Every structure is written in structure tokens, then in C-alpha cells.
Amino acid sequence: MFTVATAGHVDHGKSTLVRALTGMEPDRWAEERRRGLTIDLGFAWTALPSGRQVAFVDVPGHERFLPNTLAGLGPASVVCFVVAADEGWQAQSGDHRDAIAALGISHGLVALTRSDRADAERVGEVSDQVRAELAGTGLRDAPIVTVSAADGTGLDTLRAVLDDVLTGAPSPPADGRLRLWVDRAFTITGAGTVVTGTLTAGTLAVGDHLQLLEHGSARSAVVRGLQSCGEPCSSIGPTARVAVNLRGISAGDARRGGALVRPDQWLTTTVVDVRRHTGVALTATPEHLTVHVGTTAMAARLRRLDAEHARLTLEYPLPLGFSDHLVLRDPGTRCVLGGVLVLDADPPDLRRRGDAARRAAALASTDPADLTGRLLAEAQRRGAVPEAHLRLLGYHLPPAPAGVKAIHGWWVHDATYRGWQELLQSAVRELQERNPLAAGMSRGAATDLLALPDLAMLDELVHDAGLEQHDGRIRPPGAGTDLGPAEAAIAELESRLAVAPFHAPEADDLAELRLGIRELAAAERAGRLLRLRDGLVLLPTAPALAMRELARLDQPFTASAARQALNTTRRVMIPLLEYLDARGWTRRIDAVQREVVR
Secondary structure, eight states, X not given: OEEEEEEESXXXXXXHHHHHHHSSOOOXXXXXXXXXXXXXXXEEEEEOTTSOEEEEEEXXXXXXXXXXXXXXXXXXXXXXXEEETTTOSOHHHHHHHHHHHHHTOOEEEEEEXXXXXXXXXXXXXXXXXXXXXXXXXXXXXXXXXXXXXXXXXXXXXXXXXXXXXXXXXXXXXXXXXXXEEEEEEEEETTTEEEEEEEEOSSOEETTOEEEEEETTEEEEEEEEEEEEXXXXXXXXXXXXXXXXXXXXXXXGGOOTTOEEEOTTTOOXXXXXXXXXXXXXXXXXXXXXXXXXXTXXXXXXXXXXXXXXXXXEEEEEXXXXXXXXXXXXXXXXXXXXXXXXXXXXXXXXXXXXXXXXXXXXXXXXXXXXXXXXXXXXXXXXXXXXXXXXXXXXXXXXXXXXXXXXXXXXXXXXXXXXXXXXXXXXXXXHHHHXXXXXXXXXXXXXXXXXXXXXXXXXXXXXXXHHTTOEEETTEEEOTTGGGOOGGGHHHHHHHHHHHHHSTTOOOXXXXXXXXXXXHHHXXXXXXXXXXXEEETTEEEOXXXXXXXXXXXXXXXXXXXXXXXXHHHTOXXXXXXXXXXXXXXXXXXXXXXXXXXXXXX
């Protein structure tokens, strides 16, 4: 299904045309039908010759109801622009053109209505006039069809042309981010709260858990039921007119301007950086504005960065993302000032002198259509940014561009990553030079030093920095074997133990060699010694040699028999047996006897 919004001057036949195409009355209020004037949004639907379903959102044409008009055009991607052939282009035709241009709508057609009241020459003049007025918009090349709802002239042609226009319109993503701008809210007895809107992306299904964002509040809701064009459905994708029956939302909690979203898909924000898309230069735009987006309208304050860029501070948070179109309107008039494109829904603070000028230059440095450039700039500004946050900002992520490293769900700018590497290398080597016997820098200290946003990055960073890890410590390559001033003493101790492997040095021997706890710990980390207890060291090969001798004993054996077999003392034997027990190489049978585990 596609949804088409009407546009055009008041009383040019928009509602009459929709009624003729669909057989349905789009004007919902008795007052509208009595006065022959559309005041609020109207809705109708039909099938085109191809069988394609199309829904119409009929908007008011009178200048007094421009906010309602913008609410109808806001979610639209296709427009039927209506101009009466007998009257030609009028004032509100221009307002609606400006709104369409501001919203970036580029698919649609033009219907020259009331052709029964104009001759061929007049129709030609109006057609040329319309083409000239739309020249600066996305409808510059839109097909023009002459019709008369009164006698049916051109209606079949209009249906066929509309079919062709919809065929050429891009299909919205069914797996895109769900955001349904509410254009109506009401209560049905026995069902509860119902909201309606135009679903432009994503898929809705019965049972979905959503959030209704309404005037700064966020309320959880569950989809109780769905209808589209009067028919119930279990799920529905874009583009479609949809009525959503919500559980968990009371009658007063929903109204036009709210938005139904999945809470994990959108960032709600009150501050956005924007680029002028249409209309007057932002330097000529008033500071206090009314901003229209989707079906909502709110007060906003504009801070000019330069003629093309500005920062908007909104009255309350909205779910906005990159490339969203906003319409700016002067609250003192009924005219559209222009349209802006959201470049950043999570911009940096502007606190220091000159920040605004620097921010304007940064925004101007990339084309919004250049997704790779925008993402690279985003990574450069933030240093490191989660991929999930980029998706919340509205980016469809390609593979990480050149200049960005993708690591554990983060995009890290190359300059930031190189800075981390250099800082880590410098700190680890400085620690090694200051204390050669140190085990290295702890992972926690490294994470704090670099202010890493995610500890999972550290392993890859250590590897890329040319460092190594051992027992949770980061050190330069080969640093574990460098014992510095203790090297000679450890070498002498190794020589002694090679001759008598189970004659562990006494405390006096270690003191004479100037080997303290730090030196022995460093030697153990280097794989040079084995510490059974503080101050009790053997060679790392001692357990294997011991097992060879113990296996030759009659099983089970006692500690005394083991001591004699290894020609050592009880001071060494008991800790060594406990070491072997702990590894499952020997097993205690009782308080006295052990056996070798076969």
C-alpha cells in the first residue's frame, strides 16, 4: 500500500477529487460538510487499476489551518498537488509548495481540477504556470493531469498516472526503524485507546511492545489490535494507513503529534544541528520559531551558526535522526519560512568562545548525501562511538570506512586509536625501565590510563601496539625474561639447583644473593624458578624430577620415604608434596600415606 497526501489552495477541489476517486467522504466533521471546507485531516482509500491499494490523506487548504496541513504532509512521501484550472495558482498553492519543498517530497503528480469550467487555452496557461511555480521543488517534473470530478473527465487517466508514480517511488524498508507519527487519537468502547497514522518504515504487529512519546513523556504500550483501511490485520509494513489499538494507554495520554516507536531504535533529543534545505537564509530567520516534523508542531529556539547551519533547541524531546526534514514557521505569521535537514541529533556542547564558528565549519565540511564522509566525521569528533549509537542517530551503517577501526561494536577514529597505542606503549615501557622486575601494567591501570570506553577493546589494542600480556599484566615483548640487576644472582641459583634439585636455598643464602620477594617473583614470571612458598624456590623442572623418583617407591609411600628418595629436608618435601597433590599427580590416602596417581 502507498499513502498519498493532497495539497493545494482552499476550495480547489481536493476533497471532491478524493471523493470521486475513492467513493468515500474524506471530510469527517459535520461542520466540514456543512461549510464545504476541510478543517482537519480526512482519510479515504481505494484500489488502482493495477490492484495496488492507495490511501489518501486529505489536508485543509485554508491558511488558518496550515498546522493541520503540515501534520498531513509531514509523514507523506507522495503528493497529489491540486490546482483549479479555472482559478490557477493562488496564495495557499504557494504555501503548500513551500511546505512540500521543505519536507523534501519528490514524488507526486499535479491534478488540474474543474477542467469543465476552463477552456483548453486556459488549461494550457495554468499548466505552464504550475510548472514554473514547482520548478524549484521535487515535483518539478511531476506529471500534470487535467480532470473534472463533476463529469468524470480524466479520472481514469489520473488513476493510471498515479499508478505509474507509485511504481517509481522507492519502497520503504519493512525492517527499518519504526516511528508512527500520530495524526488521530480516540477511544472505542470495549477496545480502548486507538491512534492512527501513516506507517512509513518498519513493521507493526499485534503484541509489539512500544513506547508512545507524547509531549516529553514516554509511556509503555502494547499493540492490542491493528487495522488498515478498515480491515483487521496481525501485522503490517510500510507504507500504510494504520489504526493501532493500544493497551496501557489511557484516553487522555494520546493525541496528534505523539509518536509510537520501539524504545531501542530511537534517540530522543531536544537539541539538533541542522542545515538549511529550502527557504530564507538562517541568518534572516527569527530566533523563536514553530517547528513542524511528522504530525507534531512545537516551539523552538534557533541559534545561528552561519547562513546555512543552525542549532535548534526544541520545547520537548522528539525521536529524531540524521536526514529528518523539519519545517520552520514564524509563529507570528502563517507562512512557511523554509525547511532544514537534521545533521546531528546528538551534537556537542558549545561552551567556549569560537565553538559556534568551529561547529559551523565542521558541519559544512561534509555533504549530507556523503554517508561515508558523515560517518568519518562523526567518528573523528567523538574519537570512539558505539555502532549502536550511530544507528540511534539514524545512520544505516556500511562497513567501517577508511580511517575508522571497527572493534568490538565500536567505531574508533584512526587518530584516536594511534593515540591510544602510543600512550600505552610509552607507559608500559616507562614502567619497565623504572622497574625491570615489575610484572607489567595491570589491565585496569591501562584501561584507566587510556579512558577506554570498553574493556573489550584492550586485548586487540595491546596486540596492535606490539605489546604482550601475561597473567593479566601488559609488558614489552620479552620483558618477562629480563631480570635486570638480579640476572647474575638468579643464574647462580639455577646452577646450584641444577646440581642438587631439591636442596632449596635457605633464607641466608637468598639474602647473600640479594634475592628478595620481588626478584624471586620476577624470576618465576620469567619461568626461571618455581616458588612453592615465600622464600622456598626450586627449578621449574623439580616437580617432574620428583615424580620420576616417587613413582619408583613402593606405593603407598610416606613423606619420610619421599624425603629420603629425593635427598631433601622436610622443609622442602612437605610443600612439594602439597604442590603435587594440588595438581592431581599424587593423592593422600590418609594422614600419613600418599600414592602416585597412575
